[in-house]
Amino acid sequence: MSEQPAVLERYRAEIEAELRSVLAGRQSPLYDMMRYHFGWTDEKGNPRTGPAGKALRPTLCLLACEAVGGEYRRALPAAAAIELVHNYSLIHDDIQDDDLERRHRPTVWSIWGKPQAINAGTAMRFLANAALSRLEDHGVPLEKRWRIQRLLDEATLRLIEGQYLDISYESRFNVTVSDYLKMVEGKTAALIACAVEVGALLGTDDNGLIAGLRRLGRSLGLAFQVKDDILGIWGQKQDTGKPVTSDIRRRKKTLPVIHAMQKARDGQKEELVNIYQNGTLDDDCVARVLGILEATGAQAIGQEMTDRFCREAIEAVDRLALLPQGKRDLTALASFVLERRY
Amino acid sequence: MSEQPAVLERYRAEIEAELRSVLAGRQSPLYDMMRYHFGWTDEKGNPRTGPAGKALRPTLCLLACEAVGGEYRRALPAAAAIELVHNYSLIHDDIQDDDLERRHRPTVWSIWGKPQAINAGTAMRFLANAALSRLEDHGVPLEKRWRIQRLLDEATLRLIEGQYLDISYESRFNVTVSDYLKMVEGKTAALIACAVEVGALLGTDDNGLIAGLRRLGRSLGLAFQVKDDILGIWGQKQDTGKPVTSDIRRRKKTLPVIHAMQKARDGQKEELVNIYQNGTLDDDCVARVLGILEATGAQAIGQEMTDRFCREAIEAVDRLALLPQGKRDLTALASFVLERRY
Numbered sequence: 001m002s003e004q005p006a007v008l009e010r011y012r013a014e015i016e017a018e019l020r021s022v023l024a025g026r027q028s029p030l031y032d033m034m035r036y037h038f039g040w041t042d043e044k045g046n047p048r049t050g051p052a053g054k055a056l057r058p059t060l061c062l063l064a065c066e067a068v069g070g071e072y073r074r075a076l077p078a079a080a081a082i083e084l085v086h087n088y089s090l091i092h093d094d095i096q097d098d099d100l101e102r103r104h105r106p107t108v109w110s111i112w113g114k115p116q117a118i119n120a121g122t123a124m125r126f127l128a129n130a131a132l133s134r135l136e137d138h139g140v141p142l143e144k145r146w147r148i149q150r151l152l153d154e155a156t157l158r159l160i161e162g163q164y165l166d167i168s169y170e171s172r173f174n175v176t177v178s179d180y181l182k183m184v185e186g187k188t189a190a191l192i193a194c195a196v197e198v199g200a201l202l203g204t205d206d207n208g209l210i211a212g213l214r215r216l217g218r219s220l221g222l223a224f225q226v227k228d229d230i231l232g233i234w235g236q237k238q239d240t241g242k243p244v245t246s247d248i249r250r251r252k253k254t255l256p257v258i259h260a261m262q263k264a265r266d267g268q269k270e271e272l273v274n275i276y277q278n279g280t281l282d283d284d285c286v287a288r289v290l291g292i293l294e295a296t297g298a299q300a301i302g303q304e305m306t307d308r309f310c311r312e313a314i315e316a317v318d319r320l321a322l323l324p325q326g327k328r329d330l331t332a333l334a335s336f337v338l339e340r341r342y
Numbered sequence: 343m344s345e346q347p348a349v350l351e352r353y354r355a356e357i358e359a360e361l362r363s364v365l366a367g368r369q370s371p372l373y374d375m376m377r378y379h380f381g382w383t384d385e386k387g388n389p390r391t392g393p394a395g396k397a398l399r400p401t402l403c404l405l406a407c408e409a410v411g412g413e414y415r416r417a418l419p420a421a422a423a424i425e426l427v428h429n430y431s432l433i434h435d436d437i438q439d440d441d442l443e444r445r446h447r448p449t450v451w452s453i454w455g456k457p458q459a460i461n462a463g464t465a466m467r468f469l470a471n472a473a474l475s476r477l478e479d480h481g482v483p484l485e486k487r488w489r490i491q492r493l494l495d496e497a498t499l500r501l502i503e504g505q506y507l508d509i510s511y512e513s514r515f516n517v518t519v520s521d522y523l524k525m526v527e528g529k530t531a532a533l534i535a536c537a538v539e540v541g542a543l544l545g546t547d548d549n550g551l552i553a554g555l556r557r558l559g560r561s562l563g564l565a566f567q568v569k570d571d572i573l574g575i576w577g578q579k580q581d582t583g584k585p586v587t588s589d590i591r592r593r594k595k596t597l598p599v600i601h602a603m604q605k606a607r608d609g610q611k612e613e614l615v616n617i618y619q620n621g622t623l624d625d626d627c628v629a630r631v632l633g634i635l636e637a638t639g640a641q642a643i644g645q646e647m648t649d650r651f652c653r654e655a656i657e658a659v660d661r662l663a664l665l666p667q668g669k670r671d672l673t674a675l676a677s678f679v680l681e682r683r684y
Contacts, residue, residue, distance in 0.1 A: 097457075
């Protein structure tokens with residue numbers, strides 16, 4: 001039921017080929033750090049193969065393009081650009097969170113140090129703009145290229161604003177669900193909405209349809225992050241690559257914890273805040289946090305919220321004038337976001 | 343003789359007004375960090391006034407526009423964009439170098455922490471693109487806006503590549519003057535060349551003239567950095583805001599040190615490498631380094647190199663078909679780069 005839908009495989013090889021050709025010929029060791037991050041090489045620069053990321057965002061971009069009747073190949077440079085933006089944010093995020101592992105491998109900063117990882121991340125974000133400029137080779141008119149560039153740049157600002165909030169919540173204990181959603185709008189939903197909008201823009205001139213798909217992307221992005229928060233606590237290591245309860249150990253103020261801090265009865269609320277303020281977080285603390293989350297129904301609340309955003313997305317698919325295959329694919333992706341275990 | 347030339351004051355108020363209006367209405371605390379960095383507010387957000395930066399890059403942009411017969415006001419959004427790119431790089435640079443002070447004030451990261459300073463820096467780089475989009479209000483055609491956007495994005499990649507090299511040289515003791523120049527081409531000259539090119543592009547359609555001005559900008563950028571390296575060792579605190587020999591204390595592999603490591607006689611070369619590899623660097627070490635730099639004529643070599651690049655720039659000014667006032671202004675700026683004490 002939570003098997004990866006076929007659509008996540010459909011464009012994978014072409015997305016990777018596009019990414020590789022954006023990086024091809026770039027000589028600075030900065031780009032070697034990026035090739036490592038994408039899993040194409042080991043830390044010495046030797047080629048390797050291994051499981052890749054989900055490529056959800058570029059897939060959504062290409063899918064949106066096809067769903068409105070466009071030729072997806074034309075959107076490949078934009079799909080690559082969006083994947084570059086996403087991965088820039090992962091490289092910086094790992095630095096900011098002191099995370100040592102990503103996708104079962106050492107993070108870029110843990111190998112090359114934070115100063116150079118900052119450089120690699122920011123440079124990757126500018127490679128995204130270089131990738132976009134390849135739309136010209138596909139005959140995309142300048143007006144559209146400019147509009148897409150603006151969308152991608154603006155989504156990046158939203159993403160950073162969300163990342164700012166996420167970090168600022170670490171030292172706050174009165175974060176509300178509404179604060180949380182504001183953060184997720186930026187950190188996750190902005191780029192996913194942008195991916196869908198840009199794909200649509202490359203397949204149609206119908207601005208109403210483009211705006212509808214953007215809203216669909218936003219709902220999907222919100223659903224995706226809430227589900228991520230559930231998996232960060234209750235996901236299994238063999239699925240997510242992270243130990244169960246990893247977000248508790250890292251003291252992340254994800255939705256279940258925010259919900260519990262708002263809803264727990266008095267003694268438990270203070271206990272939770274105390275644990276999160278405390279210097280060390282041992283197995284006993286984790287067990288107590290899990291107990292409080294259960295007592296407040298935090299997992300169910302998270303799953304209900306994911307359901308709601310996924311339903312919004314699926315209803316949007318139904319309403320919009322999309323090709324039948326596109327409707328099926330987008331619905332399958334929304335169901336995957338809802339049911340996924342990783 | 344090294345008084346600040348009047349041209350550095352000419353556009354200052356308008357550049358700052360443009361920068362302020364790019365930031366106006368942006369609510370996230372991210373933008374408050376930027377207002378602090380620019381010296382408009384203190385760390386609590388209260389307005390303050392104080393000495394501003396030189397604004398060399400935006401001034402060059404506006405000057406180039408005027409020198410080819412353009413209306414400089416049209417180039418204000420581009421000048422602001424270039425200053426934003428420069429300042430993004432300063433915010434990240436301070437993080438990477440662990441620098442606590444910039445322009446006599448605590449650096450952004452030293453107040454808000456490195457994770458949020460990474461966000462503020464990257465976001466500032468994207469505000470530069472938002473600033474550029476304001477060229478539309480000045481009637482700049484889309485083709486030019488697209489071309490300028492590409493130039494600015496490409497200059498940013500060059501800048502990061504240079505920054506990568508600069509950091510990588512910290513752990514190397516065989517850096518040559520040619521390695522150094524490759525680093526400076528990226529770290530400093532790329533953005534200064536871009537500033538001049540973009541200004542020219544907004545004032546003329548003559549591609550030969552634009553390319554000539556770009557080369558002039560590159561020479562000026564190289565001169566500027568070499569002079570900076572001299573000032574980093576022999577500059578006076580009342581002029582530069584940094585203690586004399588500050589770059590030695592920070593173990594920076596700037597041109598004088600690289601020159602000395604290549605040219606010092608055997609015993610001194612090893613002494614220099616030993617001091618730079620050593621954990622602590624006391625006053626005695628600094629004095630010994632200064633002695634070795636003097637023995638190899640490092641300061642004179644640096645000044646000769648600055649002379650050469652400035653002469654290249656001034657000769658380019660003579661050759662190019664620029665307005666007489668523009669020639670005078672650009673020559674005055676080149677002389678300032680050569681003679682400046684700060």
